[in-house]
Amino acid sequence: MAVTLKDIAEEAGVSLMTVSNVVNGKTARVSPATIERVRGIVDRRGYVANASARSLAASRSRTVGVLVPVAEGDMLTMSPHHVAVIGGMERQLRQAGYHVLLRGITEPAEVGEAVREWGLDGAVLLGFLDAEIDALPAEGGPLLAIDSYSLNPRATGVRSDDFGGGGLAARHLLEHGHRRLLFAGPAFGDSGVVRRRHDGFRAAVDAVTDATAEVVAVNTTYEDGLALGRALRAEHPAVTAVFATADVLAVGIMAGLLDAGASVPGEVSVVGFDDLDLGQFVRPRLTTVAQDLAEKVAVATRMLLGEIDGEAAPDEVELGVRLVTRESVAVPRAADSEAGPDSAPTGASR
Amino acid sequence: MAVTLKDIAEEAGVSLMTVSNVVNGKTARVSPATIERVRGIVDRRGYVANASARSLAASRSRTVGVLVPVAEGDMLTMSPHHVAVIGGMERQLRQAGYHVLLRGITEPAEVGEAVREWGLDGAVLLGFLDAEIDALPAEGGPLLAIDSYSLNPRATGVRSDDFGGGGLAARHLLEHGHRRLLFAGPAFGDSGVVRRRHDGFRAAVDAVTDATAEVVAVNTTYEDGLALGRALRAEHPAVTAVFATADVLAVGIMAGLLDAGASVPGEVSVVGFDDLDLGQFVRPRLTTVAQDLAEKVAVATRMLLGEIDGEAAPDEVELGVRLVTRESVAVPRAADSEAGPDSAPTGASR
């Protein structure tokens, strides 16, 4: 079998717990000579501590769960944005000596089970509904919920400034002279990411007297966007600009518009949200609201690790957002001729 | 603390190991009455076995590692294809009672460390170079390498019929009348995925007397494709069709071609490989070689689990591939006028 602490101890002629101490860097209580000798043997023999034994004895697993909701019997899926968050967190956790357990969650009770089963020091919640997080028991290890507005005190939510992002999108469109706007995103209730994006969008529209915005509920998929785009001019003839709450959706809408013979951004402008690579792959390139992924990852990891170490964490952290201007927004044709130069863009979009 | 086997045993008035037996379904050796009583208590108290204790005692972790190479200090990244493979395998492993540990690997020695540290029952290698897998020590738990041609007997490679896929792409183009083809993909050596795709492509081209194919080495990124597409007509004026070894690359090439004023597929046809969603998001929609992802996942999981249970596994498994015909391939203009109807597509491309 693999080499154990005992093997090292025997070879070094010291006790098992002295080896444990040097392996764990509790170097203050061991003589330099012993440290060096033990380290040499550890390296030579290729000793690696058994994580199970360590967790069991220390009742600390140095493991963090990445929990993702899945429909019963379905496969685990992750958006490109979530994949990037996981990838970034894995690196930081690894460098901090933590491990990552990836697990699909079929029903809420499973998050508690997963935590107890592995003695998880903490967990990251990816893609859960706020209501699901609210319903989680308040006791247990620290939880970090990405993009959540949940009020559960156990979960600290790390998310972007969705309200601000919605406002950014709306103002960019309004500054270009658009007055009949459409907000396209999944149905929303009283809270949550989509609600916030909508409210920010709405507030900016309401600030301009002759501007109005309609809302249409669609699932966040390319196909739903495509269908909406194709029917857009027929069903919403006055609309000249669309804000979609996700890039995939926006890309679908653009494709649908193009399919139906409408030019983008000539006749209809489109703004997305997320700044996925995808937005640069399509033509016209998508103007979108970008989140600072690196910062999100850094903050999320720091929060979680801090909480594991007993620090108090804020209930939520909101990250900045910015507009990435590409090619999918232009001055509307109607405004172009009717309203004259006054409604042309007024410069920087803020 | 959490409820343990001992708590359940005391409440049920039986020994600890009887509880262990019913929890683990070793029901043959326990009376029905006891089983039912113990199960009731387990459910009521919400008992969940401690995975660390279990691994330690059984020297079997019921955990599989998903290992992904990362550059030192870099974040872990996964292609959409890899993400789908992981997602699919996670589900099957979960249903089989296994857990998934996700880990970035900076240098080859870390795979052995990871396996020993967690007593991993097996591991999935995602995105490793064949040479890296070849260099892994042959002893240790079973390894499953996705898309690998490694000869290491410890690793069973599950991959698509890359040679066949290359042939499919070439024949589709040849049947449309193309005679000056270009193979675009990362630089390749004597083996590996790209080599095989090239060889299959080449063999099909060589089977047509007046057809020739050039090879150009590019990284598998949208940006590299874009640059190649923009320069294509200037640098390869005779080429009328391109086969790219990955969809992202193909999409970049199409965009570059369009940027440079070349029509796709009017002047240049393009075929990709992978069948990512992305291919349907762009215009023209990408014709590409598709892998059967569901089958790949099912086979990979079955192989790995089988090997963990001591079954012998083949050294490699090759999965079928098929052509998905969309809009990026057409009869070349030159062939259109010069060669006449004879070189038009000859029907279904298999």
Added chain:
DNA sequence: CTGAAAGCGCTTACAG
């Protein structure tokens, strides 16, 4: 059908 014992490889107090 059921149980007492030993042990998996480590860490945590506590002594010296």
Added chain:
DNA sequence: CTGAAAGCGCTTACAG
């Protein structure tokens, strides 16, 4: 600066 003891929560033979 170093070590002997107890114990983390489970499973594995082995008895009865």
